[in-house]
Amino acid sequence: MTVLTVPTADAVPVGLSRRTRILRRLRRNPLAVVSFVVLALAAVAALLSPWLAPYAVEQTDFARTFAPPGTPGHLLGTDDLGRDVLSRIMLGARASLQVAILAVATSLVIGVPLGLAAGYFRAWDAVISRFTDLLLAFPFLIMAVGLAAIRGASLTNAAVAVGIAQIPGVIRVVRSDTLRLKSLDFVAAAVVDGASDLWVLARHILPNATSVILVQATVAIPAAILGEAVLSFLGLGIQPPDPSLGTMLATAQQFAARAPWAAVLPGVVIMGLALAFNVFGDALRDALDPKGDRR
Amino acid sequence: MARYLITRAWQSALTLLLSTVVVFFGVRALPGDPALALAGEDRSPEALEAIRHHYGLDQPLPLQFAQYVGRMAQGDFGESIRTGIPVSSMLTTALPVTAELAVLAILIAAALGVGAGVLAAVRRGHPAEWLANGLALIGLSVPHFWLGLLAILYLSVATGLFPASGFVPLLDDPVDNLHHLILPAVILGTGLAAIIMRQTRSAMLDSLSSDYVRTAKAKGLRPRAVITRHALRNSLIVVVTIVGLQLGGLISGAVVTEQIFGLPGFGKMTIDAVFQRDYPVIQAVVLLTATAYILINFLVDLLYSVIDPRIRVTGDPA
Amino acid sequence: MTTTGQLGDPPAPGAPALELRDLSVTFRTEGGIVSAVDRVSLDLAPGEIVGMVGESGCGKSVTAMSIAGLLPESARISGSIRLQGTELVGARDSVLRRVRGKEIAYIFQEPMSSLNPVLTVGRQITEVLQVHERMSRRAARARAVELLTLVGIPSPATRVDNYPHQLSGGMRQRVMIAMAVACGPKVLVADEPTTALDVTVQAGILQVLRDLRDRLGTSILIITHDLGVIADVADRVVVMYAGRVVERAQVTDLFAHPHHRYTAGLLSASPTPGVHAGTQRLQEIPGLVPVLSTQPDACTFADRCPAADARCRDAAPPLDAVAAATDHLAACWHPCPIPRTQPEEASA
Numbered sequence: 026m027t028v029l030t031v032p033t034a035d036a037v038p039v040g041l042s043r044r045t046r047i048l049r050r051l052r053r054n055p056l057a058v059v060s061f062v063v064l065a066l067a068a069v070a071a072l073l074s075p076w077l078a079p080y081a082v083e084q085t086d087f088a089r090t091f092a093p094p095g096t097p098g099h100l101l102g103t104d105d106l107g108r109d110v111l112s113r114i115m116l117g118a119r120a121s122l123q124v125a126i127l128a129v130a131t132s133l134v135i136g137v138p139l140g141l142a143a144g145y146f147r148a149w150d151a152v153i154s155r156f157t158d159l160l161l162a163f164p165f166l167i168m169a170v171g172l173a174a175i176r177g178a179s180l181t182n183a184a185v186a187v188g189i190a191q192i193p194g195v196i197r198v199v200r201s202d203t204l205r206l207k208s209l210d211f212v213a214a215a216v217v218d219g220a221s222d223l224w225v226l227a228r229h230i231l232p233n234a235t236s237v238i239l240v241q242a243t244v245a246i247p248a249a250i251l252g253e254a255v256l257s258f259l260g261l262g263i264q265p266p267d268p269s270l271g272t273m274l275a276t277a278q279q280f281a282a283r284a285p286w287a288a289v290l291p292g293v294v295i296m297g298l299a300l301a302f303n304v305f306g307d308a309l310r311d312a313l314d315p316k317g318d319r320r
Numbered sequence: 321m322a323r324y325l326i327t328r329a330w331q332s333a334l335t336l337l338l339s340t341v342v343v344f345f346g347v348r349a350l351p352g353d354p355a356l357a358l359a360g361e362d363r364s365p366e367a368l369e370a371i372r373h374h375y376g377l378d379q380p381l382p383l384q385f386a387q388y389v390g391r392m393a394q395g396d397f398g399e400s401i402r403t404g405i406p407v408s409s410m411l412t413t414a415l416p417v418t419a420e421l422a423v424l425a426i427l428i429a430a431a432l433g434v435g436a437g438v439l440a441a442v443r444r445g446h447p448a449e450w451l452a453n454g455l456a457l458i459g460l461s462v463p464h465f466w467l468g469l470l471a472i473l474y475l476s477v478a479t480g481l482f483p484a485s486g487f488v489p490l491l492d493d494p495v496d497n498l499h500h501l502i503l504p505a506v507i508l509g510t511g512l513a514a515i516i517m518r519q520t521r522s523a524m525l526d527s528l529s530s531d532y533v534r535t536a537k538a539k540g541l542r543p544r545a546v547i548t549r550h551a552l553r554n555s556l557i558v559v560v561t562i563v564g565l566q567l568g569g570l571i572s573g574a575v576v577t578e579q580i581f582g583l584p585g586f587g588k589m590t591i592d593a594v595f596q597r598d599y600p601v602i603q604a605v606v607l608l609t610a611t612a613y614i615l616i617n618f619l620v621d622l623l624y625s626v627i628d629p630r631i632r633v634t635g636d637p638a
Numbered sequence: 639m640t641t642t643g644q645l646g647d648p649p650a651p652g653a654p655a656l657e658l659r660d661l662s663v664t665f666r667t668e669g670g671i672v673s674a675v676d677r678v679s680l681d682l683a684p685g686e687i688v689g690m691v692g693e694s695g696c697g698k699s700v701t702a703m704s705i706a707g708l709l710p711e712s713a714r715i716s717g718s719i720r721l722q723g724t725e726l727v728g729a730r731d732s733v734l735r736r737v738r739g740k741e742i743a744y745i746f747q748e749p750m751s752s753l754n755p756v757l758t759v760g761r762q763i764t765e766v767l768q769v770h771e772r773m774s775r776r777a778a779r780a781r782a783v784e785l786l787t788l789v790g791i792p793s794p795a796t797r798v799d800n801y802p803h804q805l806s807g808g809m810r811q812r813v814m815i816a817m818a819v820a821c822g823p824k825v826l827v828a829d830e831p832t833t834a835l836d837v838t839v840q841a842g843i844l845q846v847l848r849d850l851r852d853r854l855g856t857s858i859l860i861i862t863h864d865l866g867v868i869a870d871v872a873d874r875v876v877v878m879y880a881g882r883v884v885e886r887a888q889v890t891d892l893f894a895h896p897h898h899r900y901t902a903g904l905l906s907a908s909p910t911p912g913v914h915a916g917t918q919r920l921q922e923i924p925g926l927v928p929v930l931s932t933q934p935d936a937c938t939f940a941d942r943c944p945a946a947d948a949r950c951r952d953a954a955p956p957l958d959a960v961a962a963a964t965d966h967l968a969a970c971w972h973p974c975p976i977p978r979t980q981p982e983e984a985s986a
Contacts, residue, residue: 159342162336162609
């Protein structure tokens, strides 16, 4: 599957004016502002959750299991072991973000250099394409299954599986942007001036490809959050008793008849996080789009 | 056209070979002695020796690989450590369930996604566009296994409209079969529908502002003909690509969906195998998924060349 | 201000095929209402080829698109567009659809992007016939082959099954023309039909247009910024500037004796009539085309005009006959005084 690249004339070297313009566009988009605020609050809550959480995550209270939301002392109720749901959701969200950032960082560290190489050096393109095809042939869950068989299930396992699965997407966008930038005059001028390939890639192409990498990362994070939730739900990711939104839902499934509310909240939090990232990602892409007329 | 297909066939074959190599070494990376891993309960030295011989573990690596490929090509994936049932016969019962679920989910996702995408593009600025865009964003962000849980809780258990779990083979009772599969298929299709919707919308906006759509309008065609024959036909190329690219996500999703709805498919078999450390099954599942992915994407490329005449001639996807 | 009511219509045999009266087009944009076309009037006699010329952004393409209601929803049209007496401004969509492709057909600038890449050229021609003539598939196909022959495409029976990308640029434009004339339209609007083509191919396309006029009696409005094209095919010329018609005349009169200063500027470096089309482009006139949203109550060309004075900035000059009993009109307070040397007859 080939990606169509359309050369546009927007690739001015990264400068302050462009950044200000993009920030202004973001500020004027109410959806961008709202999603950014949600994400900022979530990040703060996640970072500080060990101190903010009202209870220790593993503190059980067998006298009060399955307390419904609104129970005094337990705002969101308790689970099957009498643990505080609010505390577990806060730390679970923290774990989700951890895995997501770890996964996306992994995919960028591997994917960006490969994408640059594939777009810049003709000879590498075919080899890297085969590598991409190979990665795509193992869906992330199957990859996680294989990794879990080899190394056992863990948070790292989830992050690695999700991260590897996101490498092809990174390679694809970086490659096509590199192809586009390579054809522009200022890059050609640098080449004519005798700049080395590495210099051109590092000084001219990578800085101008930042915006597409940024957008790709913003849309990859919600996918990674969902991926972690799925893996933990299936028992292939974060292992109990460590808190995770996915495992909370797995527990809720077992006790759905007794405590149906427990199946709602962790899901809402996962969706909220993913939605905020997706909305912000859309807004960011629009703000970066030189045409600026797409929503 | 022929050159394009030969290139694609060659590339697919290469990817298939590489993925076999990956799985082959993956099996060797399993913790401990692969013979021990493959042996299951019976760990007597004689049994281990027999396994080593059967799997050719006492042979040099390249020969092992050749034998391995030969066995896989014949559909010999070994036997389940837990049950002793040949993996191939487990697959014969599990795969149709998953295939049916996946096909249903794709159909639902394509219908919803293309419909909503066209609507959002044609009704730009109307409430319909906002609704379609909002639903697509939610569809992208919702964990669909959670949606499945909620559906079971509030649709199956509470109202009894749909069975909460279980499966009836298509040939036994088609109506009951659909009754069992429709809810899982809808749940599985939501994410794909959202992706298809967004791509369709964006492709439709491009086509609708294109010169050839202006020409079609200038010819006096009805809006419906302009949209379907001219704009949508070009946008569908994108949709076909998306389905191909999202196949991996669909397989992952199918595993979870089957787990939630207790469908006796390939996904449930996979998860059970992981927890039982049933390595022959895991190996078969991983290899088979990769093969299916590669083959189906090759078929998608074939389909591509049917839809887009430019490929047929130039031999290059436009 | 400007009175256009008593404009002398050109003496044409019978009623005009198309009449534009005080046609104005505005667009709603984020920056407010922008005027693109301002009180344009024009007649197109049966079998006549009228050229409309001006710089890009002067409103000539908007005028062309407005005729069959092809402007985007943000456009507001006022004035009158009559096709053989039928009013098209404000007409219902169903009326416009019957007109489009059947009575008024279009040819666009980019034949590659204007043809649908995933449909055969035959299919793109037959769909017009099926919509307007209710022809069967088979009959439409036979007619499509005839039409391809008519526009000079070699081996039309095989070409009919080709996709646009299998044809050359000139061939594609011939296909566009075949599609446009499929239902024998009264009016053909050609928006920059040769701009995207090689010079040698241009001449062929213009020849096809002339043939069609001669054989089918189609009236053609040809929009271009290329005076060479005008000199080559047009009977009459309309010069547009900043959304207004500034001069209108027979081709020979205009080239011989431009009255408006803008026209004179256009002609100063352009080929004389009879010289082969497209060898030269318009010479640049110093200054910028004024922003159309701020249409002053003045001559729009005043800021770039060498002869402009206070009067030009106070009142817009009306489009009036330059002399009694002539169809040569110009909107200028200070028309060019000295006639240029008489050129040879325009060859058509």
